[in-house]
Amino acid sequence: MRRPARLPPQRLRRVFAAPLILMATSLTGLILGLTGDGWRDLLAITLLILPIAVFTEMWRRRGQVLPETTSKKKVHP
Amino acid sequence: MTRRTIKSWFLIHKWSSLVCTLFLLMLCLTGLPLIFHEEIEAVSEHGASSKLEGPASAAEGLPLDSIISKALRDAGGGVPLFVGFSQDNPVITVTTGPVPDAAETDMRLFSYNRSTGESIGEVRDEGVMDFLLQLHTDMFLGLPGMLFLGAMGVLFVLAILSGLVLYAPFMRRLPFGAWRTEKSVRTARLDEHNLLGAVTLGWTLVVGLTGVINAFADPLTDNWRNGALREMVSAYEGEAPLPPTRYGSVDRAMAAARAAQPGLSPQFIGFPGGAWSSAHHYAIFFQGSTPLTSHVLTPALVDAETGKLTDMADMPAVNQALMLSKPLHFGDYGGLGLKPIWAAMTLLTIRVLWTGLLLWLRRNSATADARVEEILRGAALEASA
Incomplete structure (x- = not known):
């Protein structure tokens, strides 16, 4: 049986890095849009499109075999 | 874990x-x-109003008193409850009801062109979007x-x-x-x-x-009316509610409020006895002049009989939070890009x-x-x- 493509256990910081960055950009976008017009609106829209773009990209890549060693860092189990 | x-x-x-x-x-x-x-209503029939060209009803147009009496004639009697302004076209709305504290189901909403005085018609809550x-x-x-x-x-x-x-x-x-x-x-x-x-x-x-x-939203508005608003009009404590027959000029009240806070644009007026005012005042709600504060309303309370300004004060923080939470929930700020x-x-x-x-x-x-x-x-x- 094929082993699932998995990494050595990652630190919590690493697991949550992407979701929390996307949350921060979304919140910044929402607030920028509310407090200004013009360039602020444009930046707000760009920041808010980010999570949608990330999802679309991952959807496009779904089913691809994951690299065994995405993480270069050695983490002790 | x-x-x-x-x-x-x-x-x-x-x-x-x-x-x-x-x-x-x-x-x-x-x-x-x-x-x-907004986009869907603009292509449906009673959205025809948003295509009107002309000065914003919040800024100028025919006297408010004349538009209000017209609405009362169109309603076949009753009392005015709210007047709503537009920030970008001449559309003005008047809500009427049988009594000052009428239930929402008994209210009727009439829409006019404030530049010409023409009736745009009664707005009925029966469309798919209202549902x-x-x-x-x-x-x-x-x-x-x-x-x-x-x-x-x-x-x-x-x-x-x-x-x-x-x-x-x-x-x-x-x-x-x-x-x-x-x-x-x-x-x-x-x-x-x-x-x-x-x-x-x-x-x-x-x-x-x-x-x-x-x-x-409703309990928070009630809370404002029974708390902060009550304090603003404490001088009227114990007086009987002002009967609609003694309502004075809305235009005079608006002038008094505008003189106190020049440069701000009105969004709506709550009439005496309703959910958005005291029993004796026209509560004129102004929006702020920056993109952020345009979502936060500040009421000017004008004695409905004498037309003199009683007080103007920010709403409590929790009500301001409520007003700011609306655009964040609806996504209707930041133009069409956010939708x-x-x-x-x-x-x-x-x-x-x-x-x-x-x-x-x-x-x-x-x-x-x-x-x-x-x-x-x-x-x-x-x-x-």
């Missing part, structure tokens, strides 16, 4: 989600067209319905947070965005559900929490709810321990046996 902790969080995630999912699906499905209500809005707000159940949906919103936020906690053990050995389709339908679904939850996190939290705040994002995020949210529901419906073994095992393995059980 111990197996036991994971199990507790799993049970919180399961039950908070299960209870609110069907209502959240309804909120997403009704919310989707509501995002574009969707009512379903989305209170499911036609009034305040209990609003509070119930508010409670569903609280559960939704709890589901998001508990899902975030479970994300850690599940993803511990997986790279961000892992979406394995070759293992099993269930593993692919788990991966999609986790990724969707992660990318929508910020937006769903904001729209969920602002939705909860909006659910308490497609709101729509896309709503679709992704529907997908999270749907994959979550399927994960529960198509579970192979009914025990919570089996689910915990999946979370610890970061994959469906049958795939990595």
Whole structure:
């Protein structure tokens, strides 16, 4: 049986890095849009499109075999 | 995280989600067209009004008194309850009712061109969009319905947070965005559900929490009227409510308010005895002049009989938060650019709810321990046996 493509256990910081960055950009976008017009609106829209773009990209890549060693860092189990 | 902790969080995630999912699906499905209500109404018939060209009714036009008397004639009697202004076209609306504290169901809304005085017609709450809005707000159940949906919103936020906690053990050995389709339908679904939850996190939290705040809109307004407003008009304590026959000129009241706060634009007037004023005042609500403060209204209270300004004061912080939470919930700020994002995020949210529901419906073994095992393995059980 094929082993699932998995990494050595990652630190919590690493697991949550992407979701929390996307949350921060979304919140910044929402607030920028509310407090200004013009360039602020444009930046707000760009920041808010980010999570949608990330999802679309991952959807496009779904089913691809994951690299065994995405993480270069050695983490002790 | 111990197996036991994971199990507790799993049970919180399961039950908070299960209870609110069907209502959240309804909120997403009704919310989707509501995002574009302005655009949809602009192509339907009573949206013809928004195409009117001319100076904004909030800035200038025919005397308010003449428009109000016209509305009362069109209504065949009654009393004025609200006057609503537009910031970008000459449309002005007048709400009338049989008595000053009329119930919402007894109110009638008339729309006019303030530049010409022409009637645009009576606005009736019978369109598809009104139906969707009512379903989305209170499911036609009034305040209990609003509070119930508010409670569903609280559960939704709890589901998001508990899902975030479970994300850690599940993803511990997986790279961000892992979406394995070759293992099993269930593993692919788990991966999609986790990724969707992660990318929508910020937006769903904001729209969920602002939705909860909006659910308490009516009690918060009552609270303002019985608290801060009462203090502003304390000199009138004990006086009998002003009868509509003694209402003075609205134009004179508006002039007094504008003199006190030049440069601000009025958004609506609440008449004496209604939910948005005292028993003796015209409450003229002005919006701020910056993009942020344009969402926050400040009332000027003008004695409805004498036309003299009694007081003008910011609303309490909690009411200001309520006013700011509206645009954040509706996504109707920042121009048309934000609306497609709101729509896309709503679709992704529907997908999270749907994959979550399927994960529960198509579970192979009914025990919570089996689910915990999946979370610890970061994959469906049958795939990595």
